[in-house]
Structure formats: C-alpha cells, structure tokens
Amino acid sequence: MVPASGRKNQDIGKARGRRVAPASKGWCMAFFRVEDLSMWFGGLAALEGVGFEIEKGSIFSVIGPNGAGKTTLFNCINGIYKPSGGSIRFKDQELVGKKPDKVARMGIARTFQNIELFTHMSLMENLMLGRHVFMKTGLFRGGFMWGRRSYAGREEQIHRKKVEEIIDLLELQGVRDYPVGMLPYGTQKLVELGRALALEPELLLLDEPCAGMNSEEKQDMIFWIKDIQDELGVTILLIEHDMAMVMDISDRILVINFGRPITEGTPAQVQIHPEVLTAYLGEEESDECAA
Amino acid sequence: MDMKRDYYEDVAIFTSRWIIFWFCALILGLALFPFIADKFLKTYYVYVANCIAVNIIVAMGLNLLVGYTGQISLGHAGFFAIGAYATIVFMAKLGLPFVVSLFLAASLSALFGFLLGLPALRLEGPYLSIATLGFGLTVTQIIGRVEYFGGRQGLHAPELVIGPLHLDSDISRYYLFVLIAVLVCLFARNLVKTKVGRAFIAIRDADIAAETMGVNLTLYKTLAFAVSAFLAGLAGGLYAFILGYIEPEIFNMLMSIMFLAMVVVGGLGSIFGAIAGAVLLTWLDLTLRNILEVPFLGEWLKVMSRSWFSITGVSNIQYIVFGSIMVLIMMFEPLGIYGLWLRMKKYWKTWPF
Structure with a gap:
C-alpha cells in the first residue's frame, strides 16, 4: 500500500x-x-x-x-x-x-468498561452463561435433570469442558469456583474476557x-x-x-x-x-x- | 474432600455418600413424621406440616422470581388465590379429576403470571412491587364479586380423591403434599443449576450484560413470572384442601407479604433459605396465633396487657412478637437463615481451633 x-x-x-x-x-x-x-x-x-x-x-x-x-x-x-x-x-x-x-x-461478544459480571455466580457459572446461546436445555429438561445421562446433564458436561478450555487459556484454574465478586479487579476483567470468549465470537468488542x-x-x-x-x-x-x-x-x-x-x-x-x-x-x- | 473428578459433579445433587445418607434420612424422617406426631404429639402437628409443605412450594416459586431473577412481587396471594379457586371450580363445577384440575389451575395461574410479567419488563424495584401489589388486590376483588366463584360466601372444597385413594384426613394428605413439595424443591434446585436458572441469575446481577451474552430478557423475565406463578397456583390448589373452605378474604395483602417475608428471612437466592424461611415463618405464624397459651410468655403478655394496653390490645399481640423476630433476624444476618447456616458450617469446619 x-x-x-x-x-x-x-x-x-x-x-x-x-x-x-x-x-x-x-x-x-x-x-x-x-x-x-x-x-x-x-x-x-x-x-x-x-x-x-x-x-x-x-x-x-x-x-x-x-x-x-x-x-x-x-x-x-x-x-x-x-x-x-x-x-x-x-x-x-x-x-x-x-x-x-x-x-x-x-x-458478536463484548466486554464492558465498568465490569458487568454476574457477581454472585462463580467464575465457572459466569463462563457457562457465556455458553447460553449454544445450549438447548429448557425449563423441563433442566428442572427434571435426573442424572449424568439425562439431556441436561450431558449438555452441562459438554459445555463445562469447553469452558474449562477457556479457563486453561486464561490461566484461571485457581479461582474456578470463586464467586467473581470476590476476585481482584484485574482478574474480574479477565473473567469478562473469558465470558465473551465462551460465546465463540467472530467479532469481539473490548471496551x-x-x-x-x-x-x-x-x-x-x-x-x-x-x-x-x-x-x-x-x-x-x-x-x-x-x-x-x-x-x-x-x-x-x-x-x-x-x-x-x-x-x-x-x-x-x-x-x-x-x-x-x-x-x-x-x-x-x-x-x-x-x- | 471436595475434589472433583468429572464435570457432572458441578451440577450433581448427590456428590458424596454423606449427602445421599442425609437425603435418605430426611425422606425417612418425613415418611415417619405423621406416625410420630400421632403417637407422641398432637395430630395438629401434621396439619402444621401440611401448611409448611404448601408454603415451601410458594416460597420456592417466589424465590425463583425474587431471589434469583431479581423481580419483586407483592402479588403472590393473587396467584395463590387463582390456583385455589381454579382447582375447586374445575373439580366441583366441571367435574374434572383432582390431578387434572390442579395442573390446569396451576397452568392458569402461570398464564396470569406471564401476563403480569409483560408490564414487568419495563418496571423495576418499587414500581414493580406496586404493580404486582395491585394485581394481588384486584384478583381477590374480582373473585369476591363473581357469583360463580361463590362471591363473598366462598366455596367448599370437594373431597380429595386420586384414583382409588380418598385423602380425607390430614395424615393422608400429608404424603401427597410433602411428595409435591420435595419434587418442587428438587425441580427448583436443578433449574437454578442449569441454563434457565443461570439466565435468571444473570438478569438479576447484570441485565445488560446478560442480554449481550444472548439471554432474551423478554422471554426469561416472563418465564420467571410464569414459573413462579405456576408454583404459587399449585400451592394454592393444595391449600384449598387444607382449609376445606375458601373465601376471597383469606388471600389478602398480608398473605403476599408473608410469602415475601419467608423468602427474605430465609435468605434470598438460596433453595435452603426458601425452605427454612417457609418452615420458620409458617410455624411462628401458627404458634403465635395461640400466643396466650404459650407457657410464661402468654401469662406475661396477659399481665402486661391488663396493666398497660387497652382491652383490645392483647388480641393482635402476636404480630408484635412476629415482627420483632423478623427484625432481629434481618438485623443480625442480612442473608437470613441461609446466612446463619453458612456461618455455622464455617464454624464447624475448623471447629476445635
């Protein structure tokens, strides 16, 4: 050019x-x-x-x-x-x-300037919410999840595995089960990034x-x-x-x-x-x- | 040890043998309770247990709405009334069997929940509470004016029959109610651990972020209202048979507030909290109605009343005690009974030190 x-x-x-x-x-x-x-x-x-x-x-x-x-x-x-x-x-x-x-x-996924995490959920659950659009479990399959072979149970496992990959990528293993509201600021920013990645975006907006x-x-x-x-x-x-x-x-x-x-x-x-x-x-x- | 070996353990209920053991113990305890109550206590306690079971169902539904989705409702007595009336009308006037009526009544209540959820999309906090309050008051007013529903006179509940079973005593009803309550608890617990529940919590914690992550706010907010109303309607249908007779005056505003108090005192956003709140407040409510028969306290209140209050003073005195207990719990533990439970667990974990 x-x-x-x-x-x-x-x-x-x-x-x-x-x-x-x-x-x-x-x-x-x-x-x-x-x-x-x-x-x-x-x-x-x-x-x-x-x-x-x-x-x-x-x-x-x-x-x-x-x-x-x-x-x-x-x-x-x-x-x-x-x-x-x-x-x-x-x-x-x-x-x-x-x-x-x-x-x-x-x-299209995004992160926010002022952290907008689901503060009472654990880090894992925050990232799982990022998988929301890929999951099909509804009210009934979710509410009547009877075991690991049930539809909801299987789906949970598949997506938890995906989320675990993101946790590995961002090196967040140590705080996997912590409520994100308790995490330090820098880590919270990272969780937001992870949550956006869980959506498997093609375009990522970082504010x-x-x-x-x-x-x-x-x-x-x-x-x-x-x-x-x-x-x-x-x-x-x-x-x-x-x-x-x-x-x-x-x-x-x-x-x-x-x-x-x-x-x-x-x-x-x-x-x-x-x-x-x-x-x-x-x-x-x-x-x-x-x- | 809480080392996890596979992903399912994150959502499983029975993660260790101890939990299976305690769950079985709980079920056994619940199964034996009527016999124990019958033999050693009064059958009255089975009646109390039935009321508790019904309130647990409502509290569980209200907790999904208030505690998990963050949408306040002061109109749950309305859904409760719809469930109660619809069940009886379907059975007595249309001749449908109990199970079908109960399900239809709860679904009808869910439909109203969905409709109430629509304005709730634009309302928040105090505005929403007033809107739902209006709904609760309107329902009883309308029911009270319609002759078909018995008007102010109310309706008598027909005999509770499921197939060959005639559930005409407190003890026989107890098993049905407790079974439904346990199923509802398991349902709610699974729900909040899976996709729909996570979407609810996400809406409560950060609704804009939830939306940008793909959660359809319209769908999930109205769904939360519908599920909550379904459970309230279900409980209402059962409650009609505890009373045997319903009238609009029962489902007043105080009832809505009691439901909300159960969830708040128990601990918002926790399954255990909803159960604990329902148990405590129902028991307190029923016990304090006969507060003057309570040893020591009753006598003392009578003396107090004679020397300080007007003649009518002692009749509503249970609300003072009731209110003070709630204030004390919220003052010392904002997370409610669930918070107390968490602290207790923490204390015993490191107990000797």
Whole structure:
C-alpha cells in the first residue's frame, strides 16, 4: 500500500464510505462495516457520520477523548441503543434494529468498561452463561435433570469442558469456583474476557480492557488479546486509552471526537495526523506521544 | 474432600455418600413424621406440616422470581388465590379429576403470571412491587364479586380423591403434599443449576450484560413470572384442601407479604433459605396465633396487657412478637437463615481451633 497522505484520510464519513467500498471489494468481503452511523440523544449528537470497515482477523481500535462516543458506538453495534441513522453490517447482515441477544447469536461478544459480571455466580457459572446461546436445555429438561445421562446433564458436561478450555487459556484454574465478586479487579476483567470468549465470537468488542490495571496485568492482557487474534482467529474491535498499547497491537485505528470521525488509518498514519494531535493527544505533548 | 473428578459433579445433587445418607434420612424422617406426631404429639402437628409443605412450594416459586431473577412481587396471594379457586371450580363445577384440575389451575395461574410479567419488563424495584401489589388486590376483588366463584360466601372444597385413594384426613394428605413439595424443591434446585436458572441469575446481577451474552430478557423475565406463578397456583390448589373452605378474604395483602417475608428471612437466592424461611415463618405464624397459651410468655403478655394496653390490645399481640423476630433476624444476618447456616458450617469446619 502507498502510504496515504494525511489529507486523504482527513475527510471521512459519508464520502469515505463511498470511496472505500469499491476498493475493498477486490481483497475482502466486507466482514464488518459501519456506514454513516449517527446517534442523537435529544439535541446532542453522540455519534455523527461515523463509518469504518474492519477486515476479518484484524485488530481495529477506536480512540478518542472521554465522551467522544466510543462506548455509544459499541452500544449501537450491540443493539443496546438504536442508532438514529446509518447502518451496521456484519457479514452482510444488518445489525441496526436487532435486539442485543440476537446480535450475540450472530457471533458478536463484548466486554464492558465498568465490569458487568454476574457477581454472585462463580467464575465457572459466569463462563457457562457465556455458553447460553449454544445450549438447548429448557425449563423441563433442566428442572427434571435426573442424572449424568439425562439431556441436561450431558449438555452441562459438554459445555463445562469447553469452558474449562477457556479457563486453561486464561490461566484461571485457581479461582474456578470463586464467586467473581470476590476476585481482584484485574482478574474480574479477565473473567469478562473469558465470558465473551465462551460465546465463540467472530467479532469481539473490548471496551477498555486495560482500564485500571497495573503495568504487569496490562502486559498480560495485551498478550492474551494477541493470542485471541492469532490462535482463535477472532476479529477484535478495541476501545482503549493506553496509547502505547493501541499503537502496539492495532492494525487500524479510528479516531473520533465529539461523535465525529477525525481520521482512520494505520497506527503510523494516525500518529502523525495533525488534527489527532491537537484534538486528542494535545498540542504540547505531541512530540512525546508520537514517539 | 471436595475434589472433583468429572464435570457432572458441578451440577450433581448427590456428590458424596454423606449427602445421599442425609437425603435418605430426611425422606425417612418425613415418611415417619405423621406416625410420630400421632403417637407422641398432637395430630395438629401434621396439619402444621401440611401448611409448611404448601408454603415451601410458594416460597420456592417466589424465590425463583425474587431471589434469583431479581423481580419483586407483592402479588403472590393473587396467584395463590387463582390456583385455589381454579382447582375447586374445575373439580366441583366441571367435574374434572383432582390431578387434572390442579395442573390446569396451576397452568392458569402461570398464564396470569406471564401476563403480569409483560408490564414487568419495563418496571423495576418499587414500581414493580406496586404493580404486582395491585394485581394481588384486584384478583381477590374480582373473585369476591363473581357469583360463580361463590362471591363473598366462598366455596367448599370437594373431597380429595386420586384414583382409588380418598385423602380425607390430614395424615393422608400429608404424603401427597410433602411428595409435591420435595419434587418442587428438587425441580427448583436443578433449574437454578442449569441454563434457565443461570439466565435468571444473570438478569438479576447484570441485565445488560446478560442480554449481550444472548439471554432474551423478554422471554426469561416472563418465564420467571410464569414459573413462579405456576408454583404459587399449585400451592394454592393444595391449600384449598387444607382449609376445606375458601373465601376471597383469606388471600389478602398480608398473605403476599408473608410469602415475601419467608423468602427474605430465609435468605434470598438460596433453595435452603426458601425452605427454612417457609418452615420458620409458617410455624411462628401458627404458634403465635395461640400466643396466650404459650407457657410464661402468654401469662406475661396477659399481665402486661391488663396493666398497660387497652382491652383490645392483647388480641393482635402476636404480630408484635412476629415482627420483632423478623427484625432481629434481618438485623443480625442480612442473608437470613441461609446466612446463619453458612456461618455455622464455617464454624464447624475448623471447629476445635
């Protein structure tokens, strides 16, 4: 690829969506594409004209100052909010208008910025809930589970085995049966990641997975995110404030501010973009951050 | 040792020989109880046991709703009433056999539970409790005004017949009620350990996260209401035969609150808690009704009443005692009886030290 000039990346949104689409046809079916997405809360535009495309198997980061609309974007993708306009297409299916549980069934899992675990359930049960969409045990088969050969019993065993694989991957064996509310913060973040993985997602939305972690935990988290991308082939959409981490692991980055996209490109392109430097990284420290 | 060797042990009930032993002991104890009560105590205690069995069924259902799904209900006396009335109407007026009537009545109650669950999708906490309270009050008002249901006069329960068995005494009914109560407990316990129960708990702990993990909130919230109402209706159908006669006034608001109190005092979100709460509160309720006959306390209350209260003061005094016991339990153990049980287990685990 010819390194695009800053100017070329500058004008995105509606115009960009049109221009990129034909170019991308040649090498990849649009795995995940957001087009001209807008979200209004009364008179306030939380998102306006946001558009981007994610290639399968890549790590795509969204950065922007607090209140830029990053989490709103996630909530729109998930179906927690209904966008005011635009479209979100995942494997050629429209996500706008779908309920969150339908979106989950299509293979999109997420973690939350403020941990949203089922605090009174054990770690194992939290991950088992992640297997919810794969299980068929209903009220009757579950309530009348009479033994290990019953339908519910067999299904439990199959999925517990799957969950055990995730526990092995994330090295959580020691706290398997602890109520997650009792676990330390870093571990809880990890459990959230595990729960999302239990859904066997094709697209994983990570909302600040490293927030509030110490540097060692952060290193581990980066390692796991890379692992998930490489070994499980999961496409990752990431929100993160830690610039070093974002620049390190992202394939592409979208910068938004006040709900509007500023630029999109590879880490190298984004780092030198003048508007990004002024809007997000701050004028004074621009040299330091770009380095 | 609690080392697990296979995945099924995570959900199995009988994980060790001790549990099998105690379960068998419990079943044996329950089977022998009427004979012991008949021989050494009063047959009245079998009646108490029947009431307890019925309340355990309701508490189990309410616990699934309040304790596990986190949806409060102050209207369970309504479901209880629907179950009781429907069972009797199906038997006496339509001539259906008992088992069929009971099942149909409970299903009807579940249908109402489902309908009440629909507004509950948009309501939470205090708003939901008021909505359900309204439902509970409405049901008895409607039943009381319909002549077909006996109006204010109430209905007499027909004879309880299952096939060749005539269950016309407390002791014979005891076995039916306890059997159903035990089955309901096992059902609830299995339910909360499998997919549906996990979805319930997930909705209680973090509903948005549950939704993004693929749990259909509409389905599972209404399902929780329906299951809970089914069990309340089932219990209501049985309760009609304990009383032998039902009228709308029985199913008042106080009854709904008693059901809720059982679950809360026992310990929210625990099967053991629901059983313990139902046992304790039913027993207290029935015992304190005759509080003036209780040794020492009764005499003391009479003296107190004569010197301090008005003439009518002593008649409702059991509620004061009842209330103070509940306040004390909740003050010292917010997790209820289940919390006490947990602490006791912890204490004995490391006992000599």
